[in-house]
Amino acid sequence: MNIEVANFLREHKSQLLQDWMTAMKKLGDERSLNIISNDLFENTSHEFIEAAVSNIVDSEKEYQQRVERITERAVKIGWPLNFLLTGLSELKTMILNLMRQEKNYTSEETVELITEIDKWVAPMSTQIVESYSNNWEKTVSLQKVAL
């Protein structure tokens, strides 16, 4: 099943990016959207989807570097943590729906598919939360030293 998800992602990357941007523009609050230009939104979204797909096509090291870069960029442009996490959850739903449109899965296969997609996204979610937490903790401890 893992190879099936991987192939699907490779083949549908551009469509996923377009659908994801449309969904996030609907979901995002003013704080997340109005602060950046449309170009920056598109570039960051592109980087986000590339990082997510990278988990399947690139080496572990390259994947982690990509996730770190996109998280740093998101912190910098002021995207709240919840915006990124909602984005990941939206991506999971989109992939599942698209895959189910293309093929009939049994109940067992559907659960297996959802588990695969979850397993694929979970490390990215954990790493994003970790980076945000570290970033905050670093700021707090740097300020403490300065106090």
Added chain:
Amino acid sequence: MNIEVANFLREHKSQLLQDWMTAMKKLGDERSLNIISNDLFENTSHEFIEAAVSNIVDSEKEYQQRVERITERAVKIGWPLNFLLTGLSELKTMILNLMRQEKNYTSEETVELITEIDKWVAPMSTQIVESYSNNWEKTVSLQKVAL
């Protein structure tokens, strides 16, 4: 389907709590587990599951207060944000597996069930991330004032 999930949660709360604590003891790192006594772990876990179920049985206001309380407590005892988020994701998987053990669902029903459980957990996840973010931002801005 929503009522089905609600009834299931009401009836299986104690079992879910026991299974959840076992799972979290396996998943948790030293930072999350060794810092607190077993009693405090059990009390906090109990409060966590109560807060999650509260979304279905209590009023919106009571539910939000419960989530706020458990998040404050988690921050206080030093549980990392990722520990709580992994806990929520574990809870979803446990509920789905238990429900599927008790009844045969078709592929359509399975997806509907997963969507229902997701919809039920998503606001708690968002609120927990929000509370952690606010807590960090408050600390950073209080320190800035003191600098």
